[in-house]
Amino acid sequence: MTVGLPPSLHRGGQPLTRLYPGWQASARYRAPADGLDVLSLHHTETGQEACWWLSSDDEILACHALALDSHWNGQIMEAIGPALQQFCAALLSGETPLPDDGTGLHDSLVPLTSLPSVAQFQLLGLWFQAAVGTRLRLLSPASLPDDDGIRPDTPTAPFAPGRLRHLLDTQPVGPHTMTTSPFSGRMLRAELTMPTEKGVACRFSDEEDGQTFYLFWYTPTGRKAPPKDRKPLFYHPATRLLLGDSPFLPLVPVFLLSWFISNPHCVEELRHAHPFRxxxxxxxxxxxxxxxxxxxxxxxxxxxxxxxxxxxxxxxxxxxxxxxxxxxxxxxxxxxxxxxxxxxSPPQNHEKTTDAGHENHDES
Incomplete structure (x- = not known):
């Protein structure tokens, strides 16, 4: 029997005494729902992680949170939904002001943050799909209209297609990443640079329009930085618009939420962020x-x-x-x-001088 595997583990009335080669059970955690536990597993050679969702009597309920039935889904949403909604409004979308105490906002998510990262990510995906997922607007850059006018009936509304195309030319350069606002066209500097599991993201806010958006550069496995020719994925939480070409496009909000939850210091960073000058x-x-x-x-x-x-x-x-x-x-x-x-041909009032208090612009 694999080390750490509960001896009474079963599924469908049948006992489970071993795992596939290379897999080991790591630890067991209380999930944010009464009677629900999480068993974390890892592969000794590849480092890959997984988790199983168990009942209190050691029955395997699902190998992914999205496969849990409606009973358990309802209990999980009741336990973490209100805190995640508040968290999302303050940090992800910027709809509400930053809290005075950033630790308090993260403290409300202790039932979630006490879980291993793989379980956290699954629950975030479960919540986001229930709260927002069905209303996401996924758009490919190839489908952007040629007309740069802003019309309410276009898929890119309220953005001008030309500004979106220009936005997708942005290259990430860490804390100095800058782009132009898709709302006002003004120059913006990244408020946060967010290295996530699948790439790097930058958070931007246009104070003139009071809007927050993100650019996300997917980084292939084994690379430390995204390829230079990689176009970013664009996410605007307020309109639920995701623009880009990547199979990970629908998961970008979940990557961002996971980073925010794992980095409590981000509240203080955002509080001290200032516009581009x-x-x-x-x-x-x-x-x-x-x-x-x-x-x-x-x-x-x-x-x-x-x-x-x-x-x-x-x-x-x-x-x-x-x-x-x-x-x-x-x-x-x-x-x-x-x-x-x-x-x-210098201007008439431009004198060649080296007197104190004057600057000599001409070469001698």
Whole structure:
């Protein structure tokens, strides 16, 4: 008999005395329903995990929470449903304000968090399917209309298809991940970077519209980061819209919920998150932008000190590629003179001087 396997374990009146080769029973837990237990199992070679749902008298009821009958489903939903609904509204969708005490929100889910991760994930999937699953809108990027107008009768409503296509070009770069809002078009910075079991997700909020959404990059097994050509999956909780090409698309909300539950510190991170600001990346200091293109004369130590909250090496504003592609193009579109044109024909009030209090823009 496998180590840890309950001696009285049975199914359909037949005793179960052994498991498939390589599998072992790890531990037994109380499930969030009276008379229901969870038996966790693992494979000694692959590390794969599984769980069985047992009655108090050791009968195997199901090998997955989704296979439990309506009696047990009802008891589980009654036990964890209200806490998950509150948790979802505050963290996943951002519909309600963050709680003053983040630990209190997580404490209400102790019956769930005390279970092994595989059992937690199954119960989250069970709850999400019952609460939201039948109303999810799954959309493939290939089905986006060519018309960029916003109409109530389109599958992408309330989003403009063009903005969604642009959103799917976003690449993950950790805490510096930025994208454009599908609501207002403004630049947004990730509030949270969330490494999950199947990939990495970023949480964004557009304060102008009061909307929260997620981008999720699926990472194949064995890779530490998603492929560079991988398009993200888009999830907007308020409209239950999931956009992307992946068999895991319907599970993205469950991956996110699982991460939120396992990371209580996220409440404090969200409380201190602030909107995207150019000054956080050193923009506004012309000399810092030009240093990548021309040799700079060593400046006094006082002039080299960085302003608080600014990082001249932060992604993406100190990169030569960003400067060339964004600042230069924006200047040309606005009719501003380029650097060469400035040198050849400077404005009348631009004097070549090195006096104190003036900056010499011309090369000697």
């Amino acid at each position: 150019l000054e956080d990346y050193g923009v506004g200091r012309a000399s810092a932008l030009w240093e990548e293109f021309i040799p700079a004369t060593p400046a006094p130590a006082a002039e080299k000190q960085e302003e608080a909250g600014q990082n001249r090496t932060s992604f993406p504003f100190s990169s030569e590629l960003w400067v060339r592609s964004s600042i230069f193009r924006a200047g040309q579109a606005a009719g501003l003179p380029g650097r060469e044109r400035w040198k050849k």
